[in-house]
Amino acid sequence: MPADRFPVDVQGRTLELSNLDKVLYPAAGFTKGEVIDYYTRVAPVLLPHLADRALTRIRYPNGVDGNSFFEKNAPAATPDWVRTENLPAPGSTKGRETIDYVVAEDLPTLVWLANLAALELHTPQWKIGEHPDLMVVDLDPGAPASLKQCCQVALLLRDRLAADGLDAYPKTSGKKGMQLCCPISGTQSADDVSAYARRIAQELEREHPKLIVSKMAKNLRSGKVFIDWSQNNAAKTTVAPYSLRAQPVPAVSTPLTWDEVAAGAAGKRPATKPYTAAEVLKRAEKSGDLLAPLLDGGPQLPV
Structure with a gap:
């Protein structure tokens, strides 16, 4: 395994984290490791607001000064333990009728997303299969x-x-x-x-x-x-x-x-x-x- 990659156990799930020293907020010197640490520590108050909601992420693989992209579909190599839901995709810019959305309902999923430099997390006003709450x-x-x-x-x-x-x-x-x-x-x-x-x-x-x-x-x-x-x-x-x-x-x-x-x-x-x-x-x-x-x-x- 490369030196900048190492496995960690998060609530019984094994994740491979990488490039923890990579600076994602250059003006503040805030690293990817610090992003993962923040999301790990804020998870008790964050996760209830993500539960049962289709998650849209904005990823910044080269930091906030680099290119970014919206991601609704579950990416390639999504672990099989990550919850996904195939749902209609109203307003899809790619003409998709449905999308396999990620649902972030536990800490391992949140850490996995943070490791992908999914800095921003966006949700709809409704839970899956329900009217807006x-x-x-x-x-x-x-x-x-x-x-x-x-x-x-x-x-x-x-x-x-x-x-x-x-x-x-x-x-x-x-x-x-x-x-x-x-x-x-x-x-x-x-x-x-x-x-x-x-x-x-x-x-x-x-x-x-x-x-x-x-x-x-x-x-x-x-x-x-x-x-x-x-x-x-x-x-x-x-x-x-x-x-x-x-x-x-x-x-x-x-x-x-x-x-x-x-x-x-x-x-x-x-x-x-x-x-x-x-x-x-x-x-x-x-x-x-x-x-x-x-x-x-x-x-x-x-x-």
């Missing part, structure tokens, strides 16, 4: 708007959704925006969920036209926050909580408290800089999973 609204700022304005819009959205009996839970995207996630009943179609999210976005746009836009045209977004209701489309995925992102630093899609969102709306952190892998591990150790309520289900939407 999450409504996700993406908040995307158009420059010069930033995460500060996203936090302001998140507070408005939280209060509007609460009026309909919905609890919203915030997280950063790990890049420039953020998402609000609402647990829902799992009895309504993706079209129903999208229609409700669109209606709320349009309502808030009418009330706050200088801050919010609900239309997708990018030329309308300057200085505003686009409430992307289309994240609930059956063909869409959203970055999973606790996933790394391809940024100069090993930034993470980080669950937030509403006090932190209020601070961000005032121009304090998280608006000033992203949370990193090391910080997120400390946050999880201190506070547990701030998004755990997403796993318990929620009410029907008033559509």
Whole structure:
């Protein structure tokens, strides 16, 4: 076996890890070994959000400054113990009718993916064979708007959704925006969920036209926050909580408290800089999973 490859035992599964010293985040000197270590340590709070969901990965074999590629299909030489599910592929860019998706439901699978430099993990709003159990609204700022304005819009959205009996839970995207996630009943179609999210976005746009836009045209977004209701489309995925992102630093899609969102709306952190892998591990150790309520289900939407 080459010197840069060695076997490890992960919960009874033997994996061959490789190139652990390869730097995947050059500006931060963050290596592939550190990526694997992060995903291993964050697994207790991450895996419940991946369970029973078809996983899309974005792989960076030469680091975040190199080429990347989306991967939905299970790659060649996928171990036979990795769960895969053959599912319809709505919106496939390669014309596939079905795809053999990977389902990351245990630590060995997560470590195997990290060893493939699958830095980013994205999931749909539904579990396999079920209707959506999450409504996700993406908040995307158009420059010069930033995460500060996203936090302001998140507070408005939280209060509007609460009026309909919905609890919203915030997280950063790990890049420039953020998402609000609402647990829902799992009895309504993706079209129903999208229609409700669109209606709320349009309502808030009418009330706050200088801050919010609900239309997708990018030329309308300057200085505003686009409430992307289309994240609930059956063909869409959203970055999973606790996933790394391809940024100069090993930034993470980080669950937030509403006090932190209020601070961000005032121009304090998280608006000033992203949370990193090391910080997120400390946050999880201190506070547990701030998004755990997403796993318990929620009410029907008033559509």
